[in-house]
Each structure stands twice: as structure tokens, then as C-alpha cells.
Amino acid sequence: MGRTLRHRKRIGKRLARSALSDELKDLFKWLKMKVINHNLRPTMFHDTGRGLMTKRPIYPGDIIIAIPKPFLITMDTVLKSEVGSLLKRSHLKLNLQQAMTIFLIIESEKQEESVWWPYIKVLPETFDTPAFWKPSDLCLFSKNLYKKIFAALKDLQTFYDEIILFLSSCKEIKITFNEFRWAWYCINSRSIYYDCDSSPYIADTNKNIALAPFLDLLNHSTTAEVEAAFNKNNNCFEIKTYNSFRKYDQVFISYGAHSNTHLLMEYGFILPDNPHDVYELDYDEIVRVAQNLNLQYIDRKKRIIEENNINRFVLFPNF
Known part of the structure; x- marks a missing residue:
């Protein structure tokens, strides 16, 4: 999906906007009569790059976007x-x-x-x-x-x-x-x-x-709360938000509660203040430090872990 909030200088209280590329204009025209919600507009933002701006206030419980099934690239399409x-x-x-x-x-x-x-x-x-x-x-x-x-x-x-x-x-x-x-x-x-x-x-x-044209311009935020699902009643893939957005705000969704390692490997970005980030420690490094500190019973503890096949993947929250 689109790029996320980056650690760049914020310009003004609201995100600044610049002219759209011809390609984004063509995409918007192509989908204008197909996407249910004409209030979202492709926009270039100073701190995130491409994203979607709302032309009206959005309230918790609103459907921010709905893509009809014929315009999804799915298994059937392939x-x-x-x-x-x-x-x-x-x-x-x-x-x-x-x-x-x-x-x-x-x-x-x-x-x-x-x-x-x-x-x-x-x-x-x-x-x-x-x-x-x-x-x-x-x-x-x-x-x-x-x-x-x-x-x-x-x-x-x-x-x-x-x-x-x-x-x-x-x-x-x-x-x-x-x-x-x-x-x-x-x-x-x-x-x-x-x-x-x-x-x-x-x-x-x-x-x-599936791939969802236009929808994938929505950027990620850890504070976004959304519900995404295919609605069989109107044959559309919908995203409902539980956040509020003012007119001309950028609208965000959540890609999930992911660590920076996951975000980097899957999406190519990290978040400086990611509440879901973790420190990962290598089991062998932990054993080596324990041995250097001459901790008691380290060999016995190591044997218990290995004999019982205890998970050696150690994570610590990044507070």
C-alpha cells in the first residue's frame, strides 16, 4: 500500500499539498465513476508522499472507501x-x-x-x-x-x-x-x-x-482504527474507519500491529515511534553473555531449554 508517516519535518498544522502527477489524475478519472466515495482525492503530501485527502469531514463509523468487485484484481481475474x-x-x-x-x-x-x-x-x-x-x-x-x-x-x-x-x-x-x-x-x-x-x-x-486500485493509496498510521471486509450486499470491498478526519486531512488506515522489522521487510519503511516495535535478542548471544557473567546453573538451564525444545525467540517491547 502507500507510504507511511515518515520522520520528516511537518509543515504547518495540516499536511501541505502539491500538484498531482498526470498518472494520478488519470487514475482518479478512471475510477471516479466506479469507486464509492468521491470525497477522497489523490494528493501529494510533504511528509508521506502520495496519499488520499478527504474533501469533507469523516466521522467514526463512516465507510471511507468501497471498491466494486469488478475493479479488484483477484484470483478470478487471474x-x-x-x-x-x-x-x-x-x-x-x-x-x-x-x-x-x-x-x-x-x-x-x-x-x-x-x-x-x-x-x-x-x-x-x-x-x-x-x-x-x-x-x-x-x-x-x-x-x-x-x-x-x-x-x-x-x-x-x-x-x-x-x-x-x-x-x-x-x-x-x-x-x-x-x-x-x-x-x-x-x-x-x-x-x-x-x-x-x-x-x-x-x-x-x-x-x-487481491489488489484494490485507488484503495492502496491509503497510508499507514499506528493510531488508525479500521474494519476492512468484502460486503456481499453491495458487492464491494469496504473500509470503515473509527477515527475522525477534518476536511482536507489525509486519511489513514492501519496495515496491522507490526514491528519495524516487519514493516521494513514487507513495506520498506520504519516508524520512529512505533508502539508495536520490539527488540529481538539472539538466544546464542544471551547464553554467551550469561556465561561471561558466570551466572549459576547456566549449563543446566541451557540443557533444559534444548531438551524440551522451548522457544528460543526472545522479544522485548520497545517502550
């Missing part, structure tokens, strides 16, 4: 496309994010010929997640975080290799790792939870996702 034809012919199964990644790349190559082009052309060209960082920069992280990033990068390569294997019989579609990485993080950072039925052509893992 299965009805040429990617779906490939999935139905193949003996290999991809998860939905892999299939949606292929879909997004193919649609982006169509440009104006794709019905999704007004949305795709406003997607970021790159991301601030560690997957886009230089290897030399990754070495600056702590041991624990580096291990997590390394594991995530290994999984990313595996997902890509599975896609290449899946496409090996299709000479018309060639996907580079950079194209894959871009599309993967477009989905990873912007997808919503969307419950869908199982399909014989898609692996069940990570299948409940």
Missing part, C-alpha cells in the same frame, strides 16, 4: 486471463501471488491495451524493502535481522525459480528476476485480505489476497 489458461494446462501449481505476479507483468507490457493500465502505471517503479538494497548495505543490519533478510531473499529466489519452471513450456513469456521482484513487491506491499474459494489450479497457500 484465472480469466491468459495466465489462467497457462495454469489450467500446467501440471505445476503456483500460489496466487506467483500467478498474480505473472499477470501484473503481462498487463504492464500491454500498457494502454490493458484495462488495468491506469492503475499499473501509478505503481512504484522500485521499493525500499531490503530485497532492493545492495548486498553491502545488508551487512549493516544486526545479526538477527540479517538472518531474516537472508531467509526472505532465499524464499524470493525460490518463488522466482518456480515461476521460470512453470513458464518453461511457454516460449512467448519471458520474465527477468528484476521484473519478477518488482511485480512481487507491488503485490506484497499493496494487497488486501480477500477471502476466496479454493481452485484446482492454484495452490491453497497465500490464496486470500
